[in-house]
Amino acid sequence: MSVALESVKDLDRQDPLFAFKSRFALPEVMIYLDGNSLGAQPIASHEAVEGTLVQWRNELIKGWNQGWFDAPERLGNLLAPLIGAQDGEVVVTDNITLNIYKLIGYITESQSRKRPVILSEGGNFPTDGYIAQGFCHFTEFEHRFIPVGGQVEDYLDDQVAVVILSHVHYRTGQVRDMAEITRKVHACGAEIIWDLAHSAGALEVDLHAHDVRFAVGCTYKYLNGGPGAPGFLYVSKPNQNKGWQPLTGWHGHAAPFAFDGDYAPASGMTRFRTGTHSALIYSALEASLALWQEVNLAELRAKSLKMTELFRECIADTLQRHSIEDITPPAEQRGSQVSLINQQHGYAIVQALIERGVIGDYREPGLLRFGFTPLYLSYEDVWQAAKHFCDVVESGEYQAPRFQVRSSVT
Numbered sequence: 375m376s377v378a379l380e381s382v383k384d385l386d387r388q389d390p391l392f393a394f395k396s397r398f399a400l401p402e403v404m405i406y407l408d409g410n411s412l413g414a415q416p417i418a419s420h421e422a423v424e425g426t427l428v429q430w431r432n433e434l435i436k437g438w439n440q441g442w443f444d445a446p447e448r449l450g451n452l453l454a455p456l457i458g459a460q461d462g463e464v465v466v467t468d469n470i471t472l473n474i475y476k477l478i479g480y481i482t483e484s485q486s487r488k489r490p491v492i493l494s495e496g497g498n499f500p501t502d503g504y505i506a507q508g509f510c511h512f513t514e515f516e517h518r519f520i521p522v523g524g525q526v527e528d529y530l531d532d533q534v535a536v537v538i539l540s541h542v543h544y545r546t547g548q549v550r551d552m553a554e555i556t557r558k559v560h561a562c563g564a565e566i567i568w569d570l571a572h573s574a575g576a577l578e579v580d581l582h583a584h585d586v587r588f589a590v591g592c593t594y595k596y597l598n599g600g601p602g603a604p605g606f607l608y609v610s611k612p613n614q615n616k617g618w619q620p621l622t623g624w625h626g627h628a629a630p631f632a633f634d635g636d637y638a639p640a641s642g643m644t645r646f647r648t649g650t651h652s653a654l655i656y657s658a659l660e661a662s663l664a665l666w667q668e669v670n671l672a673e674l675r676a677k678s679l680k681m682t683e684l685f686r687e688c689i690a691d692t693l694q695r696h697s698i699e700d701i702t703p704p705a706e707q708r709g710s711q712v713s714l715i716n717q718q719h720g721y722a723i724v725q726a727l728i729e730r731g732v733i734g735d736y737r738e739p740g741l742l743r744f745g746f747t748p749l750y751l752s753y754e755d756v757w758q759a760a761k762h763f764c765d766v767v768e769s770g771e772y773q774a775p776r777f778q779v780r781s782s783v784t
């Protein structure tokens with residue numbers, strides 16, 4: 375490889391984030407490049423879940439009055455500074471899919487249902503489009519796609535009520551111009567829901583600076599909340615308390631323990647809650663969010679860009695020799711991932727790497743995806759992963775029959 379290991383070790387010695395790695399429980403023989411799917415486990419999360427198990431055993435139902443019940447709002451306030459939001463603007467609840475549904479209903483209701491079209495992007499992670507279609511299926515609304523490669527502004531008109539868009543695209547890692555797109559959508563009288571699945575904890579996000587009114591995201595990727603950790607939902611203060619959201623459960627009620635027959639929405643972000651959540655997974659996430667309070671996001675972004683660049687540089691010659699396309703965007707438009715395309719062998723290459731302990735993932739059609747998480751990856755890890763990549767591809771190791779077998783999760 376063109377980059378010497380010694381120079382990479384220097385980068386680690388100068389890395390201001392280096393100490394965070396020791397706060398994660400990482401398997402010894404693994405280089406984990408899949409934190410964009412499921413983040414690693416903070417050691418503190420393990421302890422926090424154990425603490426909640428003890429609390430459940432000793433306190434039983436009293437636990438709900440000892441912090442479990444208020445966790446969605448409390449964790450929302452911990453998460454807010456990571457996305458440029460303020461106290462009382464984020465609630466941690468449900469998942470992205472349900473949170474988009476709630477926001478579409480909430481927004482269209484506050485627009486008096488005058489505009490009939492819900493617009494989402496073709497080629498995005500499918501759940502965003504599926505849930506928009508589900509909403510339209512049960513209402514008078516019409517769903518339309520912005521085709522892959524299309525510009526949002528070309529599909530905006532006075533019929534569009536809501537646009538749903540990913541800030542960082544899950545396949546390419548392309549970062550969208552949040553300020554400009556938000557401005558254009560608002561100028562046409564519509565609203566936009568930003569999906570921050572691949573942004574929160576991956577780069578600096580400033581919702582307030584870009585006049586964002588609505589956003590959703592997840593906590594199991596870069597935020598390291600754990601498998602099945604809840605999603606989050608953001609509504610800027612001036613846009614709160616405007617009406618109902620459609621999943622009107624008791625935890626979103628103004629007085630959940632009054633047991634009134636009729637629904638009355640709680641004020642603020644609480645109205646976006648639905649029903650009972652898992653105290654265990656919230657405690658894992660809370661420990662991770664506490665760790666995130668110590669992270670300097672500018673340093674995180676700088677390291678992320680350096681790592682993705684290092685990986686690309688180390689594998690560039692091999693990619694060229696083996697017709698593997700690097701579709702990773704230029705640095706200023708890049709999330710925290712490297713995206714490669716090879717239709718024929720992409721799946722097998724990823725499987726061969728996994729057998730060597732280098733974990734990336736594969737998404738149809740033909741996408742090899744490698745996520746870079748600055749808190750628990752060193753530059754040396756990146757260099758070693760690149761070396762494995764080159765060895766697997768150059769030697770043809772991926773051609774072994776066992777790497778062609780498809781598992782249900784890729």
Ligand SMILES: Cc1ncc(COP(=O)(O)O)c(C=O)c1O
Binds near residue numbers: 469605
């Ligand atoms: C852009 C995007 N949106 C949504 C999701 C998943 O949504 P949910 O949390 O509802 O499963 C993902 C999962 O990877 C995603 O990448």
